Amino acid sequence: xxxxxxxxxxxxxxxxxxxxxxxxxxxxxxxxxxxxxxxxxxxxxxxxxxxxxxxxxxxxxxxxxxxxxxxxxxxxxxxxxxxxxxxxxxxxxxxxxxxxxxxxxxxxxxxxxxxxxxxxxxxxxxxxxxxxxxxxxxxxxxxxxxxxxxxxxxxxxxxxxxxxxxxxxxxxxxxxxxxxxxxx
Amino acid sequence: xxxxxxxxxxxxxxxxxxxxxxxxxxxxxxxxxxxxxxxxxxxxxxxxxxxxxxxxxxxxxxxxxxxxxxxxxxxxxxxxxxxxxxxxxxxxxxxxxxxxxxxxxxxxxxxxxxxxxxxxxxxxxxxxxxxxxxxxxxxxxxxxxxxxxxxxxxxxxxxxxxxxxxxxxxxxxxxxxxxxxxxxxxxxxxxxxxxxxxxxxxxxxxxxxxxxxxxxxxxxxxxxxxxxxxxxxxxxxxxxxxxxxxxxxxxxxxxxxxxxxxxxxxxxxxxxxxxxxxxxxxxxxxxxxxxxxxxxxxxxxxxxxxxxxxxxxxxxxxxxxxxxxxxxxxxxxxxxxxxxxxxxxxxxxxxxxxxxxxxxxxxxxxxxxxxxxxxxxxxxxxxxxxxxxxxxxxxxxxxxxxxxxxxxxxxxxxxxxxxxxxxxxxxxxxxxxxxxxxxxxxxxxxxxxxxxxxxxxxxxxxxxxxxxxxxxxxxxxxxxxxxxxxxxxxxxxxxxx
Numbered sequence: 001x002x003x004x005x006x007x008x009x010x011x012x013x014x015x016x017x018x019x020x021x022x023x024x025x026x027x028x029x030x031x032x033x034x035x036x037x038x039x040x041x042x043x044x045x046x047x048x049x050x051x052x053x054x055x056x057x058x059x060x061x062x063x064x065x066x067x068x069x070x071x072x073x074x075x076x077x078x079x080x081x082x083x084x085x086x087x088x089x090x091x092x093x094x095x096x097x098x099x100x101x102x103x104x105x106x107x108x109x110x111x112x113x114x115x116x117x118x119x120x121x122x123x124x125x126x127x128x129x130x131x132x133x134x135x136x137x138x139x140x141x142x143x144x145x146x147x148x149x150x151x152x153x154x155x156x157x158x159x160x161x162x163x164x165x166x167x168x169x170x171x172x173x174x175x176x177x178x179x180x181x182x183x184x
Numbered sequence: 185x186x187x188x189x190x191x192x193x194x195x196x197x198x199x200x201x202x203x204x205x206x207x208x209x210x211x212x213x214x215x216x217x218x219x220x221x222x223x224x225x226x227x228x229x230x231x232x233x234x235x236x237x238x239x240x241x242x243x244x245x246x247x248x249x250x251x252x253x254x255x256x257x258x259x260x261x262x263x264x265x266x267x268x269x270x271x272x273x274x275x276x277x278x279x280x281x282x283x284x285x286x287x288x289x290x291x292x293x294x295x296x297x298x299x300x301x302x303x304x305x306x307x308x309x310x311x312x313x314x315x316x317x318x319x320x321x322x323x324x325x326x327x328x329x330x331x332x333x334x335x336x337x338x339x340x341x342x343x344x345x346x347x348x349x350x351x352x353x354x355x356x357x358x359x360x361x362x363x364x365x366x367x368x369x370x371x372x373x374x375x376x377x378x379x380x381x382x383x384x385x386x387x388x389x390x391x392x393x394x395x396x397x398x399x400x401x402x403x404x405x406x407x408x409x410x411x412x413x414x415x416x417x418x419x420x421x422x423x424x425x426x427x428x429x430x431x432x433x434x435x436x437x438x439x440x441x442x443x444x445x446x447x448x449x450x451x452x453x454x455x456x457x458x459x460x461x462x463x464x465x466x467x468x469x470x471x472x473x474x475x476x477x478x479x480x481x482x483x484x485x486x487x488x489x490x491x492x493x494x495x496x497x498x499x500x501x502x503x504x505x506x507x508x509x510x511x512x513x514x515x516x517x518x519x520x521x522x523x524x525x526x527x528x529x530x531x532x533x534x535x536x537x538x539x540x541x542x543x544x545x546x547x548x549x550x551x552x553x554x555x556x557x558x559x560x561x562x563x564x565x566x567x568x569x570x571x572x573x574x575x576x577x578x579x580x581x582x583x584x585x586x587x588x589x590x591x592x593x594x595x596x597x598x599x600x601x602x603x604x605x606x607x608x609x610x611x612x613x614x615x616x617x618x619x620x621x622x623x624x625x626x627x628x629x630x631x632x633x634x635x636x637x638x639x640x641x642x643x644x645x646x647x648x649x650x651x652x653x654x655x656x657x658x659x660x661x662x663x664x665x666x667x668x669x670x671x672x673x674x675x676x677x678x679x680x681x
Contacts (some may be wrong), residue, residue, distance in 0.1 A: 139510075139667050158467065159467025159469050
């Protein structure tokens, strides 16, 4: 019994790199360009995402988060809806995200440089340490948004609603403010 | 009796006077137009067109209880637009300017008349908005109806996309008598030629308006399949009095409105899309709805409505939050497979996305189903944006249902004017003047502020509709309202048992 177990571990160790390669070569995602995080998952033909955390030997809890983030980014880009999603660290640079619903979402540390967030709902969204340099946030609803450490340099906030939002901790270098003036 | 006679005599006199004045007025315009055409420099030629009005009809079967009846059904295959808006279109049958492509398509769909322009061509409209000056809304919009795409039949894709920002009731420059001149052109040179010509015959500069066209859209001499353009006039009325004003405009003013197509000397235009302001660049911040605490009031109203239906044995089946959208015309132009459905740049459109929709309609509209004899109730709760603060936030709000494909449901339509005060029945302490609460169900009975959804099909047939809202015009910016300023509406779906 124990002999069989050792043989199984041996073959698994040999085959594991090939299994991942096969998964990768058949367009099954093992990395994701939208995220700056290592991920380990595959997408089935019917669009479901399977967690391959055990094969990647990544702690399961972290991997589930990554999978959720990947699924969240996909959902956001497909439907423009992802309220309450965990998209921390996501790379959404230069994406067209007009009128998306990201209320109550976690976008801490996300890369949103140059993103078009016109009319987006960012109410109660966590944007701590997110990079929104040059982003277009015209008419965005940013009520109660957390902007501590957020880079809004060169961003356009014309008409944005910042009710109950504290801008004190944000980088506002050359930011176009809601009233159309430029922050110095 | 005597007083009544006096009033009637006065009204008859005023009517006669207005006809005489307007007759004289139009005679002056016509004279001015003739002499204006004669003053054009060599290389320019003029051709006649006209402003034709669409019929007064409704896309909806029913309205809201307590409101005036809707116009008769349009009975067209595709019924786009609002039941409260009457449309006018610029038309010409001049060979080479008129659009054969649109004419062919018009036979099978409801596409309006089109035309095609060179980059130094222009369209000049001269008329009067005097009779409709106090309307809830009017606006002129230029559209790309058809654009070249080799992947589509006859090499044209139908994108129905607006170009630039409207000239509307908030920013159209008009004279004391409502007189205006409106010039559509992609050429500054042509614009200046026309302005000089008009001023030389005494037309004041203050009433000359320019609607800039990007030269890539006025491309008749440049490509084999030039853009087929449409100019649409929207006239929106809320009350019967306003509807009468629109009817008067359609019957008396539109036929006397002068439309001239100017052909230039084939010099390229200079105006590009980059020169034309976009809606997002016009936005102003005005969080007054939040400052007034209307978000909290709306939440309290929602609780009150939920309790009211709970007491009647209903449970909450779904709660949907309104999602607003300003139509992205760039997306329509670039993809060619997306239809902007003659969007208005002055409007925010809203829908109610949901996760349980079996039919993925554009913008995630919810596919709501009410069984044929169902006593389910939908409650639409929101802030009447026209009543808040300085009352300049938006010109009007409206909501209507649209049929899902293959559905046998009828549809409803109503305007904000007739929902005012509707929240009070659910509001014990007489608050909520700025809120509305509209009931939507199969059979309204005696319920006030209620829209019935008639079932028009055979039992067991497919049901379903989706709700579209419109919020028109920030009067200060003269463009579409700022979504960030507006508290989203809520749709509650109650079911018995």
